[in-house]
Amino acid sequence: MISGWKKEYSDILKKFNYDQKKDKESAILLDSILKKSKVDEKIYDLIYGKTVFVIGSGPSLSFAIPKLRNLKKGTKIVADSSLKPLLENGIIPEIVVTDLDGDESSLRKIAKKSIFVVHAHGDNIEKLSLSKEFKKCIGTTQTKPFNKIQNFGGFTDGDRGVFLASHYGAKKIILFGMDFGNRIGKFSNTKKSERKIKLMKLKKGRSLLEWLATNTKSELFTTSMQIKGFKKISYKDLNTIIT
Ligand SMILES: Nc1ncnc2c1ncn2[C@@H]1O[C@H](COP(=O)(O)OP(=O)(O)OP(=O)(O)O)[C@@H](O)[C@H]1O
Ligand SMILES: Nc1nc2c(c(=O)[nH]1)N=C(CO)CN2
Ligand SMILES: [Mg+2]
Known part of the structure; x- marks a missing residue:
């Protein structure tokens, strides 16, 4: 587990009033569903020493899609609800990070192709069978890892994707559609009644990325809104950064 995570998790439990027991219960169920596998090694091969793109559902995703279509190198890690518009534009990610509240039919479309990093928490127990x-x-879990369940750190699907890339030793991590800020992107699966919580979640996700930036060997870039510790770049800089 990334050093300092226990404190971050205890802040999350307090702030969002989550029940740690339910998080554990969810992780135990997911562990019972998953088969033993060598997927870890596949993830390592896709990430270690590579340029990795982490794609979220912020407002800048619409502008990012045409650029993502033209990428020739690198590994794409996609966060949950951003999968649908990407598939609609012919972009198939190597890795999907999800707590299973994105678009299920998109997840099913690539069920046999991509690698899935499924997060178990107290509020998605009934979805885990997918x-x-x-x-x-x-x-993955946000509590203590055990058996087949790991904890790379992070909270929302997008920032968990960045923690994953850092954990597996990405050389460079470049963010797309990861704006955080006060506007929820149109591709995000957020009901009106959940907007306030969602903005609180985004704020926490951003602060976790700022924390990770002080504590990673990966070089960090963003094409989205500025995040402390990430170098803000424009799309035309991409060719010189991607190696
Ligand atoms: N402004 C933004 N609006 C929506 N998503 C954003 C924004 N900025 C960054 N993101 C990232 O895009 C990811 C994908 O969005 P999605 O709506 O699927 O989130 P999520 O994490 O599944 O949300 P939830 O917490 O409800 O599970 C988020 O996890 C977040 O990290
Ligand atoms: N218990 C619990 N944990 C979470 C939740 C959530 O809704 N409940 N949502 C997350 C990402 O959005 C991550 N972790
Ligand atoms: Mg989600």
Whole structure:
């Protein structure tokens, strides 16, 4: 587990009033669903020493899509609800990070192709059985890791994707559609009644990325809104950064 995570998790439990027991219960169920596998090694091969793109559902995703279509190198890690517009534009990610509240039919479309990093938490217990359909899948928790369940750090699907890339030793991590800020992107699956919580979640996700930036060997870039510790770049800089 990334050093300092226990304190971050205890802040999350307090701030969002989550029940740690339910988080554990969810992780135990996911562990029972997943088969033993060598997916870890596949993830390592896709990330270690490579340029990795982490794609979220912020407002800048619409502008990012045409650029992502033209990328020739690198590994794409996609956060949950950003999968649908990407598939609609012919972009298939190597890795999907999800707590299974994105678009299920998009997840099913690539169930046998991509690698899934499924997050178990106290509020998605009833969705976990969908993981049975994923050919290559690993499980994560925000509590203590055990058996097949890992904890790379992070909170929302997008920032968990960045923690994953850092954990597996990405050389460079470049963010797309990861704006955080006060506007929820149109591709995000957020009901009106959940907007306030969602903005609180985004704020926490951003602060976790700022924390990770002080504590990673990966070089960090963003094409989205400025995040402390990430170098803000424009799309035309991409060719010189991607190696
Ligand atoms: N302004 C933004 N609006 C929406 N998503 C954003 C924004 N900025 C960054 N993101 C990232 O895009 C990711 C994908 O969005 P999605 O709506 O699927 O989130 P999520 O983490 O699944 O949300 P939830 O917490 O409800 O599970 C988020 O996890 C977040 O990290
Ligand atoms: N218990 C609990 N944990 C979470 C939740 C959530 O809704 N409940 N949402 C997350 C990402 O959005 C991450 N972790
Ligand atoms: Mg989600």
